[in-house]
Structures are given as structure tokens and as C-alpha cells.
Amino acid sequence: QVQLVESGGGLVHPGGSLRLSCVASREIIGWLTMGWYRQTPGKTRELVARLFPSGSTDYVDSVKDRVTISRDTGKNTLYLQMNTLNPEDTAVYYCNVYTAADEFWGQGTQVTVSS
Numbered sequence: 205q206v207q208l209v210e211s212g213g214g215l216v217h218p219g220g221s222l223r224l225s226c227v228a229s230r231e232i233i234g235w236l237t238m239g240w241y242r243q244t245p246g247k248t249r250e251l252v253a254r255l256f257p258s259g260s261t262d263y264v265d266s267v268k269d270r271v272t273i274s275r276d277t278g279k280n281t282l283y284l285q286m287n288t289l290n291p292e293d294t295a296v297y298y299c300n301v302y303t304a305a306d307e308f309w310g311q312g313t314q315v316t317v318s319s
Contacts, residue, residue: 213313226299
């Protein structure tokens with residue numbers, strides 16, 4: 205099993221920035237995607253950004269040009285740099301790793317954008 209632990213969420217003013225981190229308990233061999241999802245009450249969890257082993261990335265339209273997903277292999281850590289945040293970005297953000305055999309989720313970290 206793999207445990208994913210997110211951190212970095214919090215309260216930020218509109219226009220501000222946050223960097224979310226997701227640390228894996230061990231190296232994950234053969235992963236297919238690593239990504240960040242978010243969810244607000246009463247809504248379906250949605251993909252925000254994901255990373256492929258080739259290094260290519262995929263972003264939801266609402267965050268393009270404001271968000272960057274990256275990975276530090278040596279630290280088994282996935283990051284999500286978020287800039288120019290707005291109230292619509294308020295959500296619980298979840299880290300996800302998908303392999304051919306399994307799928308792992310973190311417990312989530314709350315991001316609140318408010319003045």
C-alpha cells in the first residue's frame with residue numbers, strides 16, 4: 205500500500221498563491237498518472253492537473269496558465285503551484301496516483317480563497 209499525505213492548503217486572499225505538496229510513503233513503480241483533484245460540497249470531484257511519466261501535463265481549462273504541476277522524484281513528492289487564486293478555486297484538494305493495478309488518494313487539504 206501507498207499512503208499519500210497532502211499539505212500546503214490554507215486561507216489566501218484573491219490573487220494570492222499557494223503551493224500544495226503530496227508526499228508518498230514510498231516510490232511508486234509503474235505509475236500511469238499523478239494528479240491533483242478538487243471537490244466542493246455537493247459537487248463531483250474534478251481533475252485539476254495531472255502528470256504523465258513522459259513529463260507531459262494536462263490541466264483543466266479553468267486553471268490553465270495559473271497552475272503548475274511538478275514532481276520531485278528524490279523526495280517522492282508531487283506539487284501543485286497555484287497562482288492568481290480566485291474564490292472559485294476554493295475546495296478540498298486531493299492528490300491521486302493511478303497505476304495499472306491500483307489507485308491511491310490522499311486525505312485532502314482545504315484551500316479557501318476569500319477576502
